[in-house]
Amino acid sequence: MNSKKMLGALLLSLAASIWGGMFVVVKVVVETIPPIELVWLRYLIALVCLMLFAVIFHIKWRFNQRDLGIIILIGIIGNAISIVTQETGTWLSNAQTGAVITSATPTFMIIFAWWLLGEKLDAVKIISVTMATLGVIWIVGVHFSGTHVLLGIFSLIIAALTWALMSVLVKKVSGTYNSLQITIMSTFVAFVCLTPFVLSHMDVITRAHYLDPKIGLSLLYLGIVSTALGFVMWNKGLQLMNAASSGLFFLFQPVVGTLLGWLVLGETISWGFVFGTMMIIGSVWVSIRFAK
Template identity: 25%
Template sequence: MKPRHAALAVLVAAIWGVNFVAIKIGLQNFPPLLFSGLRFLAAAVPALFFVGPPRVAWKWVVAVGLVLGVAKFGFVFTGMDAGMPAGLSSLVLQSQAIFTVVFAAALLRERPRRTQLIGIGVASVGILVIALDYGVGSPLGAFALVIAGAACWGLSNVITRYAKPPDALSFIVWVSAVAVLPLLGLSLLVEGVDTDLAALAAFDWSGAATLGFVAWISTLLGFGLWGFLLREYDASTVAPFSLLVPVAGMLSAWLVLGEALTPLRCTAALLVIAGMASTAIKPRQRELVLT
């Protein structure tokens, strides 16, 4: 990979890592389902005028919109709002690589390689260590919600792999559009009209900044650059850079939010990252990566 393209890959990983800090700050301004819905609304509305149709069957756009946009981000934002730290969320969510291998084996009959099975075992040990460490005096329900989000991400990866969208950026813009109304509807039902109206009435520069970062910098810019790199290089060359996401997430959460980086958590992070590296996708296969 050319140095400037490697720098772009590192930049995207840094953006996606810092994104978890932006989400955590944004949750101080919005309830989680409303925040997630507004994120996709802000990402989809301007972009729809500049991208073409998704060029895949609409059933796949709707499926990924519901599984990735609604379920994954509904779980993750709610889990983080319930107390899951930003740094650990960025790490635990990368267990999507484990779920991707499992769902691909179950639904696409893709036999996992021995290194993938070993990687799943190693990463699972790291996740278990995090669960035990985090569970001391903390709500395990929040941890379980982020794990559920990772499972939904893995399932959406398999759906996307099967659909094979030729234009990844156009596809994710339309996926974002699909997620808007279900998330806003769920917010009205679960979080309540009064809560949503109060959050919108208190909308300020902090809320606007976090919403803009999550929607435009992380989603549109980050995914656009990632899609460009996937067009220039094999996925096996680009995908390993996503392992830097939890590194950036944990470091930025430590610097900005003061989240603890204990030796146990760092050890668990190394186990998860090493395990995920072993499950790396094969050349010329593309996965949907959205944080």
């Protein structure tokens, strides 16, 4: 593995680990601030942080008009739809379910990379997709009770699909921009899209107790660490590796999310949940071990 791929692997691993912890933070704060408003606040904080990064590193902007459509799609599909459904799903289920079901993202990325980028879809990739799908189905079966839980699981599956599509679309953006610029533009698109919904429920924003350490620190983590740093690292890692391989590093997300859900929130780990997780992790191992 050359130095660029090593750096890409490191950045993708760090981003996925950060997002694993994010599920626990979301589960804590989403009881006070609903998902759409929470994502909006998260992006507001992230944009301030990202623009400071751009000033500090003297980023020069050269906009390529032919990338406008892709940037808008990345913002709507990945930063808006995926994150809102992810936080909604975590709210309606639990941190473990959120971390594990969205870890099916790598297999969806393989399909989208084949469809949109022409990356070869071989037997190894098909087997890994099948294993991850069975793992998700097993988890769904284990938690197959209660209307809200079912809606949460559906939301999380949508989150995994849309994040996978967004990650592949990032590969289609021209080399005109660095990862910081892509993150700023896509986050701004999502922020604008969510603003009309938030303005109609401003009472939710104004009555939140931001001085409560649980709320304030959670928002700072989600905005600065999980969004600003996490998104930049993920987008940079995507630029350094092919789409199918990039998705494999989502493995760190369910591991961190499950462990923190157990340690911090006291969520139980059932055998069915463990089996589903092992199936998803096994799909990643098959992709790494037998890929040509």
